[in-house]
Amino acid sequence: MSKEITSREQDYSQWYNDLVLKGGLADYSAVRGCMVIKPYGFALWENMRDVLDKMFKDTGHQNAYFPLFIPKSLFEAEEKNAEGFAKECAVVTHYRLKNDTANPGKLMVDPEAKLEEELVVRPTSEAIIWNTYKGWIQSYRDLPILVNQWANVVRWEMRTRLFLRTAEFLWQEGHTAHATREEAIAETQKMLEVYADFAENWMALPVIRGVKSANERFAGAEDTYCIEALMQDGKALQAGTSHFLGQNFAKAFDVKFSDRENKLEYVWATSWGVSTRLIGALVMAHSDDSGLVLPPRIAPLQVVIVPIYKGDEQKAKIDERVLPLIQELKAAGISVKYDDSDNTRPGWKFAEYEMKGVPVRIAIGARDLENNVAEVARRDTKEKASVSLDGIASHIKTLLNDIQEQIYNKAKAFRDANITPVNTWDEFVSVLDNKSGFVSAHWDGTGETEEKIKELTKATIRCIPLDNPQEAGTCILSGKPSTQRVLFARAY
Amino acid sequence: MSKEITSREQDYSQWYNDLVLKGGLADYSAVRGCMVIKPYGFALWENMRDVLDKMFKDTGHQNAYFPLFIPKSLFEAEEKNAEGFAKECAVVTHYRLKNDTANPGKLMVDPEAKLEEELVVRPTSEAIIWNTYKGWIQSYRDLPILVNQWANVVRWEMRTRLFLRTAEFLWQEGHTAHATREEAIAETQKMLEVYADFAENWMALPVIRGVKSANERFAGAEDTYCIEALMQDGKALQAGTSHFLGQNFAKAFDVKFSDRENKLEYVWATSWGVSTRLIGALVMAHSDDSGLVLPPRIAPLQVVIVPIYKGDEQKAKIDERVLPLIQELKAAGISVKYDDSDNTRPGWKFAEYEMKGVPVRIAIGARDLENNVAEVARRDTKEKASVSLDGIASHIKTLLNDIQEQIYNKAKAFRDANITPVNTWDEFVSVLDNKSGFVSAHWDGTGETEEKIKELTKATIRCIPLDNPQEAGTCILSGKPSTQRVLFARAY
Numbered sequence: 016m017s018k019e020i021t022s023r024e025q026d027y028s029q030w031y032n033d034l035v036l037k038g039g040l041a042d043y044s045a046v047r048g049c050m051v052i053k054p055y056g057f058a059l060w061e062n063m064r065d066v067l068d069k070m071f072k073d074t075g076h077q078n079a080y081f082p083l084f085i086p087k088s089l090f091e092a093e094e095k096n097a098e099g100f101a102k103e104c105a106v107v108t109h110y111r112l113k114n115d116t117a118n119p120g121k122l123m124v125d126p127e128a129k130l131e132e133e134l135v136v137r138p139t140s141e142a143i144i145w146n147t148y149k150g151w152i153q154s155y156r157d158l159p160i161l162v163n164q165w166a167n168v169v170r171w172e173m174r175t176r177l178f179l180r181t182a183e184f185l186w187q188e189g190h191t192a193h194a195t196r197e198e199a200i201a202e203t204q205k206m207l208e209v210y211a212d213f214a215e216n217w218m219a220l221p222v223i224r225g226v227k228s229a230n231e232r233f234a235g236a237e238d239t240y241c242i243e244a245l246m247q248d249g250k251a252l253q254a255g256t257s258h259f260l261g262q263n264f265a266k267a268f269d270v271k272f273s274d275r276e277n278k279l280e281y282v283w284a285t286s287w288g289v290s291t292r293l294i295g296a297l298v299m300a301h302s303d304d305s306g307l308v309l310p311p312r313i314a315p316l317q318v319v320i321v322p323i324y325k326g327d328e329q330k331a332k333i334d335e336r337v338l339p340l341i342q343e344l345k346a347a348g349i350s351v352k353y354d355d356s357d358n359t360r361p362g363w364k365f366a367e368y369e370m371k372g373v374p375v376r377i378a379i380g381a382r383d384l385e386n387n388v389a390e391v392a393r394r395d396t397k398e399k400a401s402v403s404l405d406g407i408a409s410h411i412k413t414l415l416n417d418i419q420e421q422i423y424n425k426a427k428a429f430r431d432a433n434i435t436p437v438n439t440w441d442e443f444v445s446v447l448d449n450k451s452g453f454v455s456a457h458w459d460g461t462g463e464t465e466e467k468i469k470e471l472t473k474a475t476i477r478c479i480p481l482d483n484p485q486e487a488g489t490c491i492l493s494g495k496p497s498t499q500r501v502l503f504a505r506a507y
Numbered sequence: 508m509s510k511e512i513t514s515r516e517q518d519y520s521q522w523y524n525d526l527v528l529k530g531g532l533a534d535y536s537a538v539r540g541c542m543v544i545k546p547y548g549f550a551l552w553e554n555m556r557d558v559l560d561k562m563f564k565d566t567g568h569q570n571a572y573f574p575l576f577i578p579k580s581l582f583e584a585e586e587k588n589a590e591g592f593a594k595e596c597a598v599v600t601h602y603r604l605k606n607d608t609a610n611p612g613k614l615m616v617d618p619e620a621k622l623e624e625e626l627v628v629r630p631t632s633e634a635i636i637w638n639t640y641k642g643w644i645q646s647y648r649d650l651p652i653l654v655n656q657w658a659n660v661v662r663w664e665m666r667t668r669l670f671l672r673t674a675e676f677l678w679q680e681g682h683t684a685h686a687t688r689e690e691a692i693a694e695t696q697k698m699l700e701v702y703a704d705f706a707e708n709w710m711a712l713p714v715i716r717g718v719k720s721a722n723e724r725f726a727g728a729e730d731t732y733c734i735e736a737l738m739q740d741g742k743a744l745q746a747g748t749s750h751f752l753g754q755n756f757a758k759a760f761d762v763k764f765s766d767r768e769n770k771l772e773y774v775w776a777t778s779w780g781v782s783t784r785l786i787g788a789l790v791m792a793h794s795d796d797s798g799l800v801l802p803p804r805i806a807p808l809q810v811v812i813v814p815i816y817k818g819d820e821q822k823a824k825i826d827e828r829v830l831p832l833i834q835e836l837k838a839a840g841i842s843v844k845y846d847d848s849d850n851t852r853p854g855w856k857f858a859e860y861e862m863k864g865v866p867v868r869i870a871i872g873a874r875d876l877e878n879n880v881a882e883v884a885r886r887d888t889k890e891k892a893s894v895s896l897d898g899i900a901s902h903i904k905t906l907l908n909d910i911q912e913q914i915y916n917k918a919k920a921f922r923d924a925n926i927t928p929v930n931t932w933d934e935f936v937s938v939l940d941n942k943s944g945f946v947s948a949h950w951d952g953t954g955e956t957e958e959k960i961k962e963l964t965k966a967t968i969r970c971i972p973l974d975n976p977q978e979a980g981t982c983i984l985s986g987k988p989s990t991q992r993v994l995f996a997r998a999y
Binding site for chain 1: 534536537538541542543544545546548549550552553569570571572573574575576577578579581582583586589590593594595596597598599600601602603604605606612613614616625626627628635638639642643648654658659661663675677850
């Protein structure tokens with residue numbers, strides 16, 4: 016009846032691909048590692064983008080747009096950042112094609128159109144933006160600059176996965192400039208909180224707020240704050256990062272301002288971003304073997320109504336009752352579709368909307384009408400109920416809130432049950448292999464030990480949680496003293 | 508007092524650059540031919556984008572996203588399209604940088620990371636999209652596909668101008684697929700009308716709807732519809748195009764569908780786009796020697812309120828009256844800023860908002876308060892009036908509508924006065940050189956004559972207006988018979 020989906024138990028990875036492809040979110044493309052975001056997936060992204068964009072504007076940020084290309088000499092100016100991204104850079108070397116005389120009808124790169132300086136396709140925009148800020152900042156009166164950009168970026172990844180890791184992806188990158196270290200750190204933390212708020216209250220995705228270890232920091236940052244989420248297979252996923260960049264980029268691009276005492280100082284910086292990767296997180300956190308499960312607050316479609324009828328007369332009667340209901344739902348700000356197409360059967364439609372994760376399905380048949388009821392099915396729990404048509408709109412409104420809450424609670428219960436404290440190496444390995452999830456363990460604080468643990472187990476330090484309790488202990492690997500536990504996990 | 512702007516009479520081109528730069532719309536960047544769109548300019552683009560996006564959705568279109576890169580072999584598949592854009596293509600040839608051992612701290616393109624097949628940075632997306640549609644279309648039930656994409660594109664232009672012609676620009680590109688020629692043509696025309704509606708009713712920019720001559724068609728199209736606008740210097744500007752692509756791309760990418768009779772047919776296509784170039788058109792159509800003039804319906808800020816006071820006591824009294832007014836304006840959907848910053852004088856602020864083209868300025872001083880009035884200045888005509896504070900919000904609302912209408916009427920009167928019919932070659936040249944604007948003249952219909960006229964005068968056929976009256980005449984250049992006049996102009 017419906018398109019077949021591999022079950023999670025059978026093959027989690029294939030289940031994920033099935034959902035993304037058959038749920039209509041994305042498609043593979045002819046370009047290695049690049050995907051096509053299909054209309055349904057893009058509508059989801061638009062909803063997420065619009066909510067985030069409002070949050071950014073409500074916290075005083077404005078959008079702008081900077082060039083796609085970064086001249087190599089600018090790209091390499093902040094050395095750590097450049098080094099971190101060099102291996103993943105797509106590079107434009109020529110600006111013209113010409114007819115390939117040896118192959119009529121074909122084109123070739125024109126060797127005479129070689130650029131004097133190669134252009135890097137932005138993997139992130141600190142370099143081009145800080146080179147621009149140099150011209151915008153003279154005095155403390157020009158600060159802060161609170162700018163965000165919605166853009167595509169390219170990172171030439173060797174192993175790609177739809178949404179989770181693609182060569183090109185869509186994201187937003189905030190780039191702010193401040194007069195003091197304190198203000199920049201406050202901004203970094205504020206934007207982390209915006210991301211956590213968005214993840215939890217809109218995506219229904221519980222996250223742990225934390226700080227990265229030095230090894231896992233963004234290249235060029237002094238501190239990387241992050242939100243970490245847990246997927247259903249027990250692997251962690253970094254859902255957003257906010258970086259305190261210190262004066263690294265100001266120094267690389269010589270961006271100084273005169274302060275109130277007319278003294279020249281380097282500017283302090285932050286950057287922060289989330290990407291279409293969040294869609295991958297959403298799919299893997301909530302969905303089931305029947306298809307996508309989408310939180311109502313960001314679902315492209317919240318309610319679908321399917322009429323069940325024989326003949327035009329029954330259909331007309333159902334229409335008569337449904338059309339005012341649609342108006343009522345729309346007036347309440349609920350997105351609704353009346354799927355009365357007659358080329359597919361109701362059963363097919365049920366499976367299709369289940370696959371697409373539409374939170375609420377209303378089915379109305381001729382007998383329902385007689386009884387003044389409709390069948391209301393919720394996608395998350397698959398529960399069905401017969402609901403009186405009187406006041407059904409307000410019932411739906413409440414139900415959507417319930418579903419949002421229930422999806423979050425379920426994900427949170429799962430996440431909480433999968434944070435396992437361990438005290439020995441054997442326990443650590445055993446939990447990773449048999450239970451997975453986050454493992455809370457003591458670590459001696461060195462990059463060396465962290466690296467060794469990663470080599471041995473593929474687990475990385477996901478974060479040092481904010482407000483982490485201080486607690487004396489010994490490192491699970493080195494046995495050296497430790498002052499706090501950190502969260503390890505295998506991750507996407 | 509204010510930043511200096513070159514006058515139009517002195518140097519029209521410099522006037523334009525001054526407005527874009529000093530009005531805070533855009534900035535030059537370190538990348539040849541690429542610009543930075545500054546927050547104020549981007550807010551304007553966001554307003555334009557949001558209106559257009561709603562228009563597209565209201566006409567049944569959905570957004571999606573396709574890869575930035577197009578493999579060369581796909582790019583060259585539709586030969587005319589490829590030929591038309593080949594000379595402007597930025598090409599990615601490598602996917603990695605590495606340390607330049609000869610220059611410590613510098614990077615170089617890694618010669619070992621050469622792509623097997625070069626990737627073209629999209630100058631337009633027909634190729635990658637039709638290669639994707641091939642997988643989406645099997646039967647007539649899959650049609651129509653009505654998809655739009657908001658994206659950046661790159662065309663390596665040799666001479667660039669901020670907004671008007673940049674190597675990278677932002678745009679939207681609609682790409683639709685249909686079962687019949689008639690339906691595709693109807694879509695092409697419908698979207699032209701959407702563009703004309705947007706230009707006239709939102710941008711206050713009167714446009715002529717028309718069809719391009721064969722020489723001026725989009726590469727790969729069977730017909731290109733366009734809207735043409737007139738700038739204050741008498742040059743024309745193509746403000747939007749909508750292409751009927753026939754079956755050209757379906758044939759190049761082998762996209763067939765089985766129709767109701769189960770017969771395989773090639774799919775019919777359209778594409779249509781407008782870009783950040785529209786911002787250039789907006790600036791050049793309406794602005795004056797004091798700065799930008801922006802139509803209220805798309806202005807990032809519609810009303811600015813400037814208090815004029817001495818001392819905290821006067822300020823407090825003004826605040827008391829202004830804050831409820833702000834609430835009232837906001838409740839009416841009007842964007843308003845209260846500029847009570849104390850580090851610049853009112854005169855400076857007046858000049859600044861004039862420069863930025865804020866449609867309405869309200870100034871309130873202590874004496875105004877005593878008289879229960881405020882000074883209301885409109886940007887377009889620079890008229891000032893003393894307006895009673897009672898009911899001022901509704902006055903402002905009406906005023907914004909008046910300004911919108913007045914800006915349009917002024918541009919339309921100018922445009923209409925600058926469509927000059929001529930019947931001889933001497934007249935034609937004389938009008939182009941002395942009056943400029945659109946010249947309505949007979950043409951023999953051949954590409955040869957058109958090319959010759961362009962060589963001799965730099966004027967091109969802007970369009971053959973829709974519903975053009977048929978009228979016998981003789982071609983201004985060749986003297987051969989002609990059945991209708993067409994519009995010539997020098998153009999951006």
